[in-house]
Amino acid sequence: MSATFLTLQPRPGDEIDPSVDHGIQAIVSGASTAETCNTDLAAGPWDFDARPGYGPGSSMGDVIPTGAPRQGELPAEYRAASEDELHARIRAAKAALGERVVVLGHFYQREEVVTHADYVGDSFQLANAALEHPDAEAIVFCGVHFMAETADLLSRPEQAVILPNLAAGCSMADMASIDDVEECWEQLEDIYGDLTAPDADGLVPVVPVTYMNSSAAIKGFVGRHGGIVCTSSNARTVLEWAFARGRRVLFFPDQHLGRNTAKAMGVPLAQMPMWNPRKPLGGSSADELDGARVILWHGFCSVHRRFTVDQIDKARAEHPDVRVIVHPECPMAVVDAADEAGSTDYIRKAIAAASEPTTFAIGTEINLVQRLAAQFPQHKIFCLDPVVCPCSTMYRIHPGYLAWVLERLVAGEVVNRITVPADVADPARVALERMLAAKP
Numbered sequence: 551m552s553a554t555f556l557t558l559q560p561r562p563g564d565e566i567d568p569s570v571d572h573g574i575q576a577i578v579s580g581a582s583t584a585e586t587c588n589t590d591l592a593a594g595p596w597d598f599d600a601r602p603g604y605g606p607g608s609s610m611g612d613v614i615p616t617g618a619p620r621q622g623e624l625p626a627e628y629r630a631a632s633e634d635e636l637h638a639r640i641r642a643a644k645a646a647l648g649e650r651v652v653v654l655g656h657f658y659q660r661e662e663v664v665t666h667a668d669y670v671g672d673s674f675q676l677a678n679a680a681l682e683h684p685d686a687e688a689i690v691f692c693g694v695h696f697m698a699e700t701a702d703l704l705s706r707p708e709q710a711v712i713l714p715n716l717a718a719g720c721s722m723a724d725m726a727s728i729d730d731v732e733e734c735w736e737q738l739e740d741i742y743g744d745l746t747a748p749d750a751d752g753l754v755p756v757v758p759v760t761y762m763n764s765s766a767a768i769k770g771f772v773g774r775h776g777g778i779v780c781t782s783s784n785a786r787t788v789l790e791w792a793f794a795r796g797r798r799v800l801f802f803p804d805q806h807l808g809r810n811t812a813k814a815m816g817v818p819l820a821q822m823p824m825w826n827p828r829k830p831l832g833g834s835s836a837d838e839l840d841g842a843r844v845i846l847w848h849g850f851c852s853v854h855r856r857f858t859v860d861q862i863d864k865a866r867a868e869h870p871d872v873r874v875i876v877h878p879e880c881p882m883a884v885v886d887a888a889d890e891a892g893s894t895d896y897i898r899k900a901i902a903a904a905s906e907p908t909t910f911a912i913g914t915e916i917n918l919v920q921r922l923a924a925q926f927p928q929h930k931i932f933c934l935d936p937v938v939c940p941c942s943t944m945y946r947i948h949p950g951y952l953a954w955v956l957e958r959l960v961a962g963e964v965v966n967r968i969t970v971p972a973d974v975a976d977p978a979r980v981a982l983e984r985m986l987a988a989k990p
């Protein structure tokens with residue numbers, strides 16, 4: 551008899567349920583022997599909205615910055631509704647709104663939310679999907695805060711971008727605050743002199759590069775200082791763009807994407823000092839900074855930091871033909887031990903393109919891995935991390951919040967709108983436009 555379960559390593563004949571939530575509920579009820587990093591994940595996210603912190607899941611141990619947006623109380627009717635009732639209400643609200651609304655779902659989003667999305671994709675694809683609907687009054691972004699901000703930057707001013715739960719931030723993006731980045735820039739000015747003055751080769755001392763996973767304020771900073779945005783798909787192209795204009799790059803917030811990309815381009819590790827905003831000169835010496843090619847901000851993703859070389863060794867021991875693909879937000883040793891590293895869309899396309907039944911061990915967020923395992927039953931697809939530990943911030947968006955924001959729209963009210971102020975939006979757009987122009 552086939553079983554439906556949350557798979558870490560699917561067995562032949564098992565029917566795979568794409569819902570991570572169902573798997574976690576089964577773990578908590580004792581119906582599944584799999585393991586989760588926090589049994590609180592089985593509770594409704596509204597149980598955590600009133601408290602500071604990222605809530606249960608992979609980012610739970612990270613420090614939430616003061617002033618991070620908080621979600622107000624979700625009305626009781628949505629907290630009490632069954633899954634079936636919420637699905638029915640979401641469908642009815644979407645039908646009533648028709649073309650007036652577009653619902654976007656990130657790859658890491660819960661299956662129960664993704665099932666209602668008009669588009670499912672990575673953060674940049676989704677921001678672009680908004681562009682394809684210039685007449686939609688509202689874009690409901692089921693992702694995290696920086697993604698909704700990017701959609702606001704790229705959409706028309708009349709369009710409202712809505713984040714169903716305001717507490718869905720990104721702990722990595724939050725690790726680079728605008729104040730800390732401004733302070734870093736001032737310290738670099740003390741070391742390198744005028745940061746706008748090109749040398750005899752026409753290169754400025756430092757070009758700032760920010761990963762898409764950063765606040766609009768950081769994108770604006772980068773735009774104002776001759777810098778550029780990158781994604782995990784185009785980081786190499788963007789670093790080439792930056793090296794054509796500067797002696798060095800200041801890369802934030804993700805040290806791992808910066809290190810993995812620069813290393814693949816041949817930059818020695820000794821020329822990649824870290825910048826820890828809690829330490830004077832970022833914790834590096836003036837000499838180290840002088841010889842730097844890439845200064846790496848001390849940021850990381852708590853989801854991707856869970857992947858280890860031991861997990862890869864185990865997967866290879868158990869499945870000698872396994873193909874190991876990890877996201878470049880994983881630590882360098884993990885990327886080096888994997889067969890391939892690539893963005894969420896790269897991982898999805900690599901699996902879709904495999905013509906023969908293949909065993910894949912994947913190093914990225916569990917909601918995407920679980921969905922891919924269900925979508926491609928001809929392959930054996932499992933997550934390298936044996937513990938079910940979703941991105942806690944993505945997990946804050948539950949169908950209850952989606953039903954709430956959509957029903958408010960039907961009633962003529964826009965709630966949870968994300969708006970980037972014009973003084974930030976203009977330079978942030980410049981940094982994004984440079985990225986688009988740098989595309990090979």
Ligand code: 13P
Pocket residue numbers: 671672673674762763781782851879893894895
């Ligand atoms: P994408 O840019 O591939 O959507 O990834 C976003 C993210 O948060 C990865 O951890």
Ligand code: SF4
Pocket residue numbers: 609658694719720721722723763851852853854915941942943944
């Ligand atoms: Fe941020 Fe990591 Fe979650 Fe992506 S997976 S949204 S980088 S915390």
